[in-house]
Amino acid sequence: MTSSLPLTGERTVPGISHENYWFRRHEVVYAAIAADCSGATVLEAGCGEGYGADLLAGTARRVLALDYDAPTVEHVRGRYPRVDVARANLVALPASDASADVVVSLQVIEHLWEQERFLGECRRVVRPGGTLMISTPNRITFSPGRDTPLNPFHTRELDPRELAGLVHDAGFDHVVVRGLHHGPRLRAMDERHGGLIEAQTRLALSGEPWPPELAADVAVVRSSDFELHDRDLDGSLDLLVTAVRPQ
Secondary structure (H helix, E strand, C coil): CCCCCCCCCCCCCCCCHHHHHHHHHHHHHHHHHHHHHCCCEEEEECCCCCHHHHHHHCCCCEEEEEECCHHHHHHHHHHCCCCEEEECCCCCCCCCCCCEEEEEEECCHHHCCCHHHHHHHHHHHEEEEEEEEEEEEEHHHHCCCCCCCCCCCCCCCECHHHHHHHHHHCCCEEEEEEEEEECHHHHHHHHHHCCHHHHHHHHHHHCCCCCHHHHHHHHCCCHHHEEEECCCHHHCCEEEEEEECCC
16 A cells, blocks of 8 residues: 555644645654664654655664554555564564664654653663654643643653653663754744644634645745754754663
């Protein structure tokens, strides 16, 4: 199966103009970590549509992509032949101890009930001296002022300190957190539409037609329109943590 997966709200997929903002927001993080996967054996926990695993396969020696959803696994197997893919429960990873140089899990941990158990599995399968890279929406900006996530597919969202603490407590060292922010072009779109994210969310909830100006802006968003850095973490859109399993 190589056709596009349907949009469900649980994952983003490439090639849909109205979804392009969210796709690029995820793609930029894959692009940012690709160099760190160069020549490595990479395990991706929660691969979704598979475009990110395929991007990493451009630099990695091998990518094993895991997902719990059986149709998603079949889609990845058919569409991205340079990616090895298997169905798996992410709190019981089907990999040997210390078998991966890098474990990647982007925009996944917020979907899991057993986050600590998942991170323990990540530590088990990454080799000593190997790297863990996890991204997740920043709870402070994604579900502001709420105790429960806005997204019905999310179980528990995290802020920068909570994410760093979970990773450290799972037995990782050298924990570094960076945040994803809008760059100049996206800040200009924010001004035009009274908040780019808010405008898209409002339309998704109401089912109203998209104004042509908003649709045109969203369709041309590029991954380079985002900035990833360690400043103003509380104000960031998404968080990316990098950590190392001790030797």
